[in-house]
Amino acid sequence: MSPRSIVRALRAEGAGGASSGRIAASGSATSASLPASASPWDASTGLAAHSPTERDDWLSALHARLDRLRAAEPFKLGYPGWSATFPPELLAFFSHELNNYGDPEEDPVFDWHTKDLERELVDGFADLFGAAPADRWGYVTSGGSEGILAGLSRARARWPQARVYHSTAAHSCVARTARLLGLQPVAIATDARGEMDTDCLARQVRSDGARQAIVVATIGTTLTEAVDDVPRLRHALRQAGVSAVYVHADAAFAGIPLALRWGREVPFGLRPGGVDSLSFSGHKFLGVPFPCGLVIARAVQSEDGAVPLDPASDDLTASTPSNAVDMAAQPTDANPSDDDPVRLCGAPDLVSSSRSGHAALALWVQWRRFGREGLAELATRCRELAAHAEAQLKRAGWPAWRSHPDALTVVLRTPPAAVLRRWPMPAVRGWSHIVCTPGVTAERIDQFIAALSAAHQPEETPCEPS
Numbered sequence: 001m002s003p004r005s006i007v008r009a010l011r012a013e014g015a016g017g018a019s020s021g022r023i024a025a026s027g028s029a030t031s032a033s034l035p036a037s038a039s040p041w042d043a044s045t046g047l048a049a050h051s052p053t054e055r056d057d058w059l060s061a062l063h064a065r066l067d068r069l070r071a072a073e074p075f076k077l078g079y080p081g082w083s084a085t086f087p088p089e090l091l092a093f094f095s096h097e098l099n100n101y102g103d104p105e106e107d108p109v110f111d112w113h114t115k116d117l118e119r120e121l122v123d124g125f126a127d128l129f130g131a132a133p134a135d136r137w138g139y140v141t142s143g144g145s146e147g148i149l150a151g152l153s154r155a156r157a158r159w160p161q162a163r164v165y166h167s168t169a170a171h172s173c174v175a176r177t178a179r180l181l182g183l184q185p186v187a188i189a190t191d192a193r194g195e196m197d198t199d200c201l202a203r204q205v206r207s208d209g210a211r212q213a214i215v216v217a218t219i220g221t222t223l224t225e226a227v228d229d230v231p232r233l234r235h236a237l238r239q240a241g242v243s244a245v246y247v248h249a250d251a252a253f254a255g256i257p258l259a260l261r262w263g264r265e266v267p268f269g270l271r272p273g274g275v276d277s278l279s280f281s282g283h284k285f286l287g288v289p290f291p292c293g294l295v296i297a298r299a300v301q302s303e304d305g306a307v308p309l310d311p312a313s314d315d316l317t318a319s320t321p322s323n324a325v326d327m328a329a330q331p332t333d334a335n336p337s338d339d340d341p342v343r344l345c346g347a348p349d350l351v352s353s354s355r356s357g358h359a360a361l362a363l364w365v366q367w368r369r370f371g372r373e374g375l376a377e378l379a380t381r382c383r384e385l386a387a388h389a390e391a392q393l394k395r396a397g398w399p400a401w402r403s404h405p406d407a408l409t410v411v412l413r414t415p416p417a418a419v420l421r422r423w424p425m426p427a428v429r430g431w432s433h434i435v436c437t438p439g440v441t442a443e444r445i446d447q448f449i450a451a452l453s454a455a456h457q458p459e460e461t462p463c464e465p466s
């Protein structure tokens, strides 16, 4: 698509969405204030500047987009992301490349990276999840899914034949990732609380005749925030004769608020008897406004020491595009060989080579500006808000419940379509949820419940799963 057709597409989208979707009550949501200056990009590339008309085109497309974003903001309740006010100090960094290329523990030769901040993050969160100082390793990922990929790659390097057990409530990326790695995913039923049913797990591994198992424990399932019980599932596996277990905790949203609440002894901590690796998203509880995440693993994997994430990943560099320069015609000493491949900064263990330095920077800012205490305070407020939301929904006669008293997620009967159009949220077999992240206010929840009550008065009394 040419830049002009992109602008046309955006304008077309804007015509249908921006003006018609504008909400009078949203106040500041409609007061777009992009800088009106000419694009600095023209100056930096030395290309001729756009004509004023062309510039107006894409600037107005951006304005319309910003209007729509702002208008949608007050109706965010159904997904765990929140939009934290972006510290203005960060904006200047987006005019600079920041590439955390390769091994997080080895700095590149260039300065445009944030690996020092990345290591600080790994250390900070490893402390939070109880990993011993000499037993931790990790990096900033593109999101929770890449964290699961990293954890499962590590598990596969240890037990390539083991199956991957996860609950039926696990995120779909778990089974997808297992298959991608050539591992067989096996879904285990959940119990009444929405947690992996450990009796079913034991029966399944017995019938598989498994001696080794990889388990992805979900720490906060996507719909109900149910938390798989790691000590119980380890116990069930031992009873079923499985001697070697690798547990990855998918703690995408709930891991941080629960660890802040439960302390270093969280059952899904990074220690013997806990989990071997753990991942979470940076754009959920932590409020980074673009997808990112962190994976942390215990560094000491076995008697023989650390296990690489994916030894086979080096092969990915071997394919040659059809229009590649014929290296054989070039001076041969410049040709990389299998014995001596091009390594800009040792990246044998990672899925990606170039990685976002801005993600590490934004995560680090959230981590430092709130601090552990501040994040704990935010988590407490969110929990109180979730209790308020649950109580108010019940008072309004709308079926609602939380899977445990520390959950920030309130499950509710799916609202009528008219409400969902304004307040988008997932709907699975008649159930939906609201997620109390730090950006949500009591006022927003009350407005949602008022909209719900106005749209529909249910006749049923609230029902809770037993």
Ligand SMILES: Cc1ncc(COP(=O)(O)O)c(C=O)c1O
Binding pocket: 142, 143, 144, 145, 146, 170, 171, 173, 218, 220, 221, 222, 250, 252, 253, 280, 281, 282, 291, 292, 293
């Ligand atoms: C429990 C759970 N795991 C994994 C993911 C995937 O995380 P991400 O979207 O950051 O890749 C999600 C996303 O919603 C999730 O809810």
